[in-house]
Amino acid sequence: MNDATRWWRTYRAARARPRGRAPESVGPPPRTAWHLARRGLLRAAFVSATVAFTAAALARIPGATPYGEPAGAPGPEPDEGATFDEMHAGHRIQGLPLRAGRAEVAVFVDGRQLDVMRRADGSYLSSVDHYESYATAREAARAAAAELGAARLAAVPVHGSHQEGAGRGVHA
Amino acid sequence: MAYTRKNQRDLTSAERKAFVNAVLELKRSGAYDEFVRTHIEFYVPDGDDGLRVAHMTPSFLPWHRQFLLEFERALQKVNSRVTVPYWDWTRDSSPASSLWSDDFMGGNGRRGDLQVTTGPFAYAHGRWNLAVDVTEARFLTRDLGRPKEPIALPTAADVSRALADPVYDTAPWDSTSRSGFRNRLEGWTTGLSGSARFRMHNRVHRWVGGVMLGGASVNDPVFWLHHAYIDSLWDRWQAAHPRSARYLPGTPPPDGDPQHGRIAALHEPMPPWNVAPAALLDHTGIYRYA
Numbered sequence: 001m002n003d004a005t006r007w008w009r010t011y012r013a014a015r016a017r018p019r020g021r022a023p024e025s026v027g028p029p030p031r032t033a034w035h036l037a038r039r040g041l042l043r044a045a046f047v048s049a050t051v052a053f054t055a056a057a058l059a060r061i062p063g064a065t066p067y068g069e070p071a072g073a074p075g076p077e078p079d080e081g082a083t084f085d086e087m088h089a090g091h092r093i094q095g096l097p098l099r100a101g102r103a104e105v106a107v108f109v110d111g112r113q114l115d116v117m118r119r120a121d122g123s124y125l126s127s128v129d130h131y132e133s134y135a136t137a138r139e140a141a142r143a144a145a146a147e148l149g150a151a152r153l154a155a156v157p158v159h160g161s162h163q164e165g166a167g168r169g170v171h172a
Numbered sequence: 173m174a175y176t177r178k179n180q181r182d183l184t185s186a187e188r189k190a191f192v193n194a195v196l197e198l199k200r201s202g203a204y205d206e207f208v209r210t211h212i213e214f215y216v217p218d219g220d221d222g223l224r225v226a227h228m229t230p231s232f233l234p235w236h237r238q239f240l241l242e243f244e245r246a247l248q249k250v251n252s253r254v255t256v257p258y259w260d261w262t263r264d265s266s267p268a269s270s271l272w273s274d275d276f277m278g279g280n281g282r283r284g285d286l287q288v289t290t291g292p293f294a295y296a297h298g299r300w301n302l303a304v305d306v307t308e309a310r311f312l313t314r315d316l317g318r319p320k321e322p323i324a325l326p327t328a329a330d331v332s333r334a335l336a337d338p339v340y341d342t343a344p345w346d347s348t349s350r351s352g353f354r355n356r357l358e359g360w361t362t363g364l365s366g367s368a369r370f371r372m373h374n375r376v377h378r379w380v381g382g383v384m385l386g387g388a389s390v391n392d393p394v395f396w397l398h399h400a401y402i403d404s405l406w407d408r409w410q411a412a413h414p415r416s417a418r419y420l421p422g423t424p425p426p427d428g429d430p431q432h433g434r435i436a437a438l439h440e441p442m443p444p445w446n447v448a449p450a451a452l453l454d455h456t457g458i459y460r461y462a
Contacts, residue, residue, distance in 0.1 A: 118219025
């Protein structure tokens with residue numbers, strides 16, 4: 001392995017993406033009428049999942065500086081479009097902010113993690129839809145659900161786990 | 173002696189067959205899936221900190237040039253006469269193009285699951301199984317032109333507009349760069365909605381749809397033909413602007429610059445090959461475009 005690649009992999013390994021299981025089901029897919037009222041309950045249900053994320057999320061905090069919110073055009077508030085649980089295009093999509101302040105978010109489609117990345121302008125893109133971006137994680141999740149159609153996400157997200165050994169993006 | 177990359181529409185039937193067979197052999201040996209993995213691994217968006225060399229970055233063009241060269245070398249180990257053809261999507265802009273015929277890329281995905289069922293890369297033919305993919309589906313998918321919400325391929329006029337920009341790339345050297353040939357060609361926009369968001373390179377990925385839209389886009393062999401054309405447009409830009417810097421930035425952004433350590437300047441090596449953009453500015457000793 002050459003120096004450039006070694007340096008790159010070491011760097012990426014130190015900041016592997018948080019990953020984990022989708023939150024346990026909190027009942028039938030939400031209907032709009034009670035979706036907001038349920039939000040508190042949903043967050044409580046997310047707590048157990050959050051524990052799983054915390055170690056990975058904390059690991060990437062030191063030295064990480066938010067970048068890319070252009071002056072005068074701040075990105076969405078961390079929670080706006082990041083906490084959701086709804087049916088879209090036949091798929092259940094769920095979003096969970098990983099920690100306040102940076103709008104990091106874990107997104108699941110039918111209980112499987114959808115890799116979500118951010119652009120410098122604060123917008124979101126997903127592993128399903130890599131060549132355009134959306135204002136919020138929820139919009140990116142909806143677009144991915146629509147694009148998936150009858151398909152299901154792979155059990156292991158394809159991104160970011162190269163350093164973690166085998167099984168990366170390979171069908172289980 | 174330099175070899176030639178041809179427009180796919182000009183390939184003979186034997187050349188089409190040789191290309192397809194070499195690709196299928198790389199798939200059989202497992203080498204193809206390594207290219208899929210490499211592309212996934214190096215897709216680092218500009219909202220991440222850390223070095224990004226493949227997308228949303230000045231080295232979008234040289235990184236993909238080297239990626240194509242690596243692929244072509246692998247093909248040539250199978251058959252020394254094979255080169256990567258290019259797809260001029262300004263001319264062959266329809267699902268009816270011979271590009272999508274049964275002896276070459278195969279056709280559109282069927283409605284419903286978007287599965288490609290014709291041609292050498294149809295799953296049912298047993299030689300094209302997506303081992304590395306974003307979804308569970310093991311078959312190739314396409315949604316040419318996105319019939320539900322139709323989108324057109326970039327036109328010759330779109331290409332001309334990108335080529336007219338005399339500057340290779342501009343700060344902040346990412347997907348928000350408002351001018352410069354690199355982002356005009358890569359095609360990132362900010363603040364637009366609907367189909368206007370998709371430009372040039374990005375729009376072609378959207379037009380093909382299916383796996384070409386996702387992180388594992390290399391799973392569709394048309395990826396290489398698309399990127400060979402993008403690579404040829406970089407040639408055309410150089411020829412049109414002989415007095416412009418062929419690559420920017422020439423020196424790394426200084427300490428304190430938001431892009432410090434995050435992009436490859438002219439002489440900085442790009443992983444995974446340890447090759448600097450400067451080494452990729454002139455390929456005429458290796459190949460040329462016909």
